[in-house]
Amino acid sequence: MQIRLLRGLKQGETGEIVKVNSGGELGRRIRDMGLIPGASVRMEGPAPLNDPVAIRVHSFTLTLRNNEADFIEVAVEDRK
Amino acid sequence: MSAHLIALAGNPNAGKTSLFNTITGARQHVANYPGVTVERKEGFYKQNGHELHLVDLPGTYSLTAYSMEELVARNVLVSERPRAVVNIVDASNIERNLYLTVQLLELGIPIIIALNMVDVAEGRGIEIDADALSARLDAPVIPTVARSGKGREELMEAAIAIAENRAGRSPLRISYGADIDPVLAKMENSITAAAFLTDFHPPRWTAIKYMESDEEIIKKGRSANPSLSSRLEKMVRQVTDHLQRTLDAYPEAVIADHRYGFISALLKSGVMRRKHDADRLYLSDKLDRVLTNRFFGPLIMAAAVYLLYLFSFSMSEIPVAWLENGFAALSGFVETTMPPGHLRSLITSGIIDGVGGILGFVPIIIFMFMGIAFLEDSGYLARAAFMLDRVFRVFGLHGNSFMAFILGGGIAGGCAVPAVMATRTLRSSKERIATILTVPFMNCGAKLPVFALLIAAFFQENEAQMMFLITMLSWGIALFVAKLLRSTILQGPSMPFLLELPPYRLPTFRGLLIHTWERAWMYVRKAGTTLLAVSILLWALMNFPELPEAETMMFQQQRENIVSALPEDMREKALAGKVEEGDSSTEFNDVAGELHKIDHAEAQASLRWSAAGRVGTALESVTQWCGFDWRTNVALVGGFAAKEVVVSTLGTAYSLGEVDPEDDASLSDLLARDPAWNPLVAFTLIVFSMIYTPCVVSVVCLAKEAGGWKWGVFSMIFNTTAAFLIAIAVYQCGRLLGIGT
CATH class of the missing domain: 3.40.50.300 (P-loop containing nucleotide triphosphate hydrolases)
Incomplete structure (x- = not known):
């Protein structure tokens, strides 16, 4: 089990959100979208210019900028 | 009931x-x-x-x-x-x-x-x-x-x-955990006791909003009961400190967690069952693999934009022609039924030409709206924003600004009005105002005749390259100004991106129609009301004051001199301008040609004498720095009503009489031969007309969408000033380099 920033997920990799480090409007937006501790996210991949990134959370696709994704920490199962 | x-x-x-x-x-x-x-x-x-x-x-x-x-x-x-x-x-x-x-x-x-x-x-x-x-x-x-x-x-x-059933219902109560619940209960008691804001919302809701530091409710509370409000705020501060120390979290985050906790517990208690893996790929995800692919994504997007243009222009060609013919027929009808005079001129030149010119755009706008509604409803627009956000962010804009720029004429031939309305997807933010203010720099359909005229006259060999240069220039200016605005008067952090990519859906026809109708109607209403007033005003400016009688007499005298060369019976006909097949002897044609010249000279003289002409002449002291004479100035003033008016006004000013903006071959020949014109002046005018004040309909729409007249006034003044400065720079540098002298 390792903790990484959401941006650090590889395409197709899945993790569980452990922490959202942002307050204010961005923090609220992130939570409104269901990005809360315990939620499972899968990295769908970056936009053609590598930013923003698309992720899958609950049952929908959400895109957010890299610097926004950096507020979110995810726990990823270690690969054997 | x-x-x-x-x-x-x-x-x-x-x-x-x-x-x-x-x-x-x-x-x-x-x-x-x-x-x-x-x-x-x-x-x-x-x-x-x-x-x-x-x-x-x-x-x-x-x-x-x-x-x-x-x-x-x-x-x-x-x-x-x-x-x-x-x-x-x-x-x-x-x-x-x-x-x-x-x-x-x-x-x-x-x-x-x-x-x-x-x-x-x-x-x-x-x-x-x-x-x-x-x-x-x-x-x-x-x-x-x-x-x-x-x-x-x-x-x-x-x-x-x-x-x-008037019974109403009692508000839902969720547990927000051991740290928050007791405080919420205390707050709720005080709120109930003081009947604090209870006319508007349930006591516990008010308490929760205080806990979430909801600015609007706290403001409302402070004015309703300052002492209770500060007590509540103090309680919230204590909880916040505690949560910060123990959990490193804000109350609002804890509240959100518990709401989601409530939901997931509810779903698990037999409400929802998943039959298969949640991570399975569906058609929509598979489409995204291609449509937002690093390589194919941008290509497909370019194709989509191209198709949008193709669709709106080819579909609207026929109705545009109908409208144009309709207005021409109307004009013709008025001319044949009404005696010549001010009223007829007001109706034909002022009202029908002015309003007709703008309503002629309606079909294009309707089809553009329809295309954009299709892209929006299908879910593709969100993908375009996703792919382009990185580019627009460099200039302080947002991925969603993209469609506005395209609609505004980002490639060629849009309209700022639908573009400005399309910024609604940006919600309320500084990026939105910056987008609204820079979209008018794009080359809308009404600027194209102006460019076409000048290119045909001076840059015939490099038509395509010139058009490309103009397009690039307008993007450059728009993005530069956006950056400038966002780092000065529209400073501030960017709006969080966080954009949902909804599954692709085939839009329903009915939905598209309703969507399109709403927006098109808004445009027609705006164009109809404001434009009518402005066309009448411009008409008056260009027709009054009238030439002094002495001068009119002089032109009349010249006409009579020429006509006297003709046999008696043909004089009347010639003066009335009625040429019939049988009459077209060489002699008669020569006379008719001479008469035409006099008519044009008179039109030019009266334009110069009119209020607009005087303004144009007065402006020469400034515009000489960018090489424009009074005629260009009048044309540019007229362009405020609608940019294509620049062409028709230049036509009048260059004594060509009525010039059809679409058929400008003769005017461009004339300009090419005129000693006051050269490629440098033409290019300077292209740059100026690209940048200066948006047309009146755009200004009205822009002010409304940006949330105040100050933005309308700002765009008129800022854009015109910028246009002058840039035009002067272009002209003076050009002269220094020895171009066009």
């Missing part, structure tokens, strides 16, 4: 608009909420003698006070007190959708849940037990498919039943 007010609430992309359309049909009314650019849609519905008055709230994910949309939605719920709320919940995405439901329930308004897209959910192996959900939330739950209208009657029946 008056109609019961029912509000429609739901997440964006949950199918709220489709549902609203199937319920109300064409009986809709769209307006803006006062002071903000959030659309307010209303409609009526009748069933079994009951009438419902529906108001479609803006689509929101939550009910905080961060965005205009959420504030508006909340204010309707709190102050207009609808009898019930129909909450549209996307069954295929139920977890996040119920987050809004929970907040609605906390507000204590009776709700009916429309469990929408049950078909999609089923296809994805998600089974939702509507009865169980209804029992858990103590609210009717009606499965619906908004696109087909399935479940509409049952839903409305439930809404009527709830609206008729």
